[in-house]
């Protein structure tokens with residue numbers, strides 16, 4: 066895949082280790098859910114390294130008052146793409162428990178692979194926040210592009226996108242369509258198959274998280 070300034074692929078042994086277990090078809094629903102959360106937490110640490118709204122705060126230590134940098138109150142909104150994105154929300158909340166949550170409901174039409182929108186609900190004032198869209202799978206990139214477009218239409222200007230597994234086709238599509246959105250993908254896989262599934266991938270993330278099918 067071409068290199069993009071707005072794409073970060075993780076190269077960390079802890080993430081590789083957890084993704085290997087996640088892929089395994091024998092991994093239970095419980096373990097799958099826990100791994101998605103843990104990987105999300107590791108990614109969030111990196112994702113919130115730059116461009117996060119901070120402010121100065123006076124802190125009184127036992128010895129003196131000092132000026133410290135803290136993340137601004139009410140400055141980050143997490144937006145999972147339903148369903149599978151829900152599995153990543155707790156992983157962000159572990160590090161940033163006060164982040165509000167918006168929801169975007171999208172499912173892929175199995176024939177056309179086009180995303181169909183069925184739900185949207187956002188916290189008031191989202192347009193002024195740092196919006197972190199989360200979805201474990203970035204396959205054709207259709208769902209990611211749709212979600213980003215929906216948020217831009219609402220006036221959001223500061224958007225990041227986080228996925229656990231990405232296909233090169235989809236990552237390129239989103240990176241080129243939205244050069245102003247930073248995309249964080251823990252692992253870049255080989256390609257998509259003829260049904261739009263990521264190879265080697267992990268199967269259907271929503272089904273594995275929620276025990277459907």
Ligand code: PRP
Nearest residue numbers: 147148149172173204205206207208271
């Ligand atoms: C999956 C996944 C993404 C989308 C990725 O959701 O969670 O949202 O597919 O595919 P794309 O990049 O080709 O758009 P799905 O539509 O299966 O819905 P679900 O989360 O309800 O299972």
Ligand code: URA
Nearest residue numbers: 204262263268269270
């Ligand atoms: N959605 C998934 O859950 N898995 C894939 O491989 C592609 C899209």
